[in-house]
Amino acid sequence: MTDKGSRFPLRLSSVVDKSSRGESRSSPSVHTEMPQTAMKNAAKNALHTGGRSTASVLSAAGVVNSPIRQENTSAIPLVSANIRRAMVARVMDQGVKDSLVLAALEAIPRHMFIESGLASQAYIDASLPIGHHQTISKPYIVARMIEIMRSGGELGRVLEIGTGCGYQAAVLSLVARDVYSIERIKALHELAKNNLRPMRIPNIRLHYGDGMLGLPQVAPFDGIILAAAGLEVPQALLEQLTIGGRLIAPVGGGRQVLQLIERVAKLEWKSSILEQCHFVPLRQGMV
Ligand code: SAH
Numbered sequence: 001m002t003d004k005g006s007r008f009p010l011r012l013s014s015v016v017d018k019s020s021r022g023e024s025r026s027s028p029s030v031h032t033e034m035p036q037t038a039m040k041n042a043a044k045n046a047l048h049t050g051g052r053s054t055a056s057v058l059s060a061a062g063v064v065n066s067p068i069r070q071e072n073t074s075a076i077p078l079v080s081a082n083i084r085r086a087m088v089a090r091v092m093d094q095g096v097k098d099s100l101v102l103a104a105l106e107a108i109p110r111h112m113f114i115e116s117g118l119a120s121q122a123y124i125d126a127s128l129p130i131g132h133h134q135t136i137s138k139p140y141i142v143a144r145m146i147e148i149m150r151s152g153g154e155l156g157r158v159l160e161i162g163t164g165c166g167y168q169a170a171v172l173s174l175v176a177r178d179v180y181s182i183e184r185i186k187a188l189h190e191l192a193k194n195n196l197r198p199m200r201i202p203n204i205r206l207h208y209g210d211g212m213l214g215l216p217q218v219a220p221f222d223g224i225i226l227a228a229a230g231l232e233v234p235q236a237l238l239e240q241l242t243i244g245g246r247l248i249a250p251v252g253g254g255r256q257v258l259q260l261i262e263r264v265a266k267l268e269w270k271s272s273i274l275e276q277c278h279f280v281p282l283r284q285g286m287v
Contacts, residue, residue: 148260225247
């Protein structure tokens with residue numbers, strides 16, 4: 001199941017080049033699509049990482065080569081940095097507080113994970129199509145789920161089910177030591193590889209396979225996050241959590257809710273139901 005070619009012993013530092021290209025593509029619609037209030041909120045919330053800059057939050061967390069620092073090297077990337085800050089301000093308004101998660105959201109250039117025709121919508125709080133009837137998750141829900149998963153403590157090894165375009169894996173890479181992500185659609189697995197490659201993120205491993213089975217060869221995980229909704233959480237995943245580990249997943253058919261499951265002992269899990277959500281379905285097998 002492991003795809004050796006999908007490893008990224010590379011660094012995030014080269015992100016600026018592609019980012020700059022993406023900016024010139026998307027910047028013309030920036031002013032028409034971003035609500036002015038969002039930009040005002042961004043300015044108002046300039047100190048949203050507890051008075052520290054994003055770069056300093058990330059560097060305090062041991063994250064080096066944040067694209068934020070490099071984006072300050074030219075005017076165009078700064079436009080995207082400002083828009084991302086506005087997006088983060090809206091996510092904060094919706095209740096996300098974890099400064100490391102917010103900093104990660106601000107650092108990852110979401111527009112680089114979606115096709116160029118939609119890049120101008122990259123920083124609105126919406127899910128967007130990525131092909132094959134799948135979507136990139138809304139920034140709010142990405143942040144919220146990671147915040148919930150992280151509130152169990154420091155994250156070492158994390159498993160994501162549903163790589164899609166790779167955006168959430170990139171965000172996770174800034175808050176966890178090692179990120180493993182599984183995608184069942186080969187074309188999306190390839191897309192994520194292509195999207196992530198120029199970012200040179202060293203701690204992401206992409207796998208093509210059925211995420212419902214987890215990754216027993218790598219388990220246990222401190223955190224497991226599902227980006228697709230099943231009627232229930234697969235038992236195999238529960239068994240791949242460390243004791244004290246947390247799994248967060250959308251669950252349900254028509255009406256979905258976020259479910260948090262904590263493993264409290266070898267044979268004991270504690271479950272709680274959180275807010276409503278809307279995700280693409282979790283499916284068995286590979287295509
Ligand atoms: N994490 C993505 C979200 C992708 S949408 C982001 O950053 O936005 C959810 C993804 O889950 C889809 O790509 C879908 O193909 C995938 N998926 C659904 N069932 C799966 C399974 N059993 N194993 C792995 N991936 C699955």
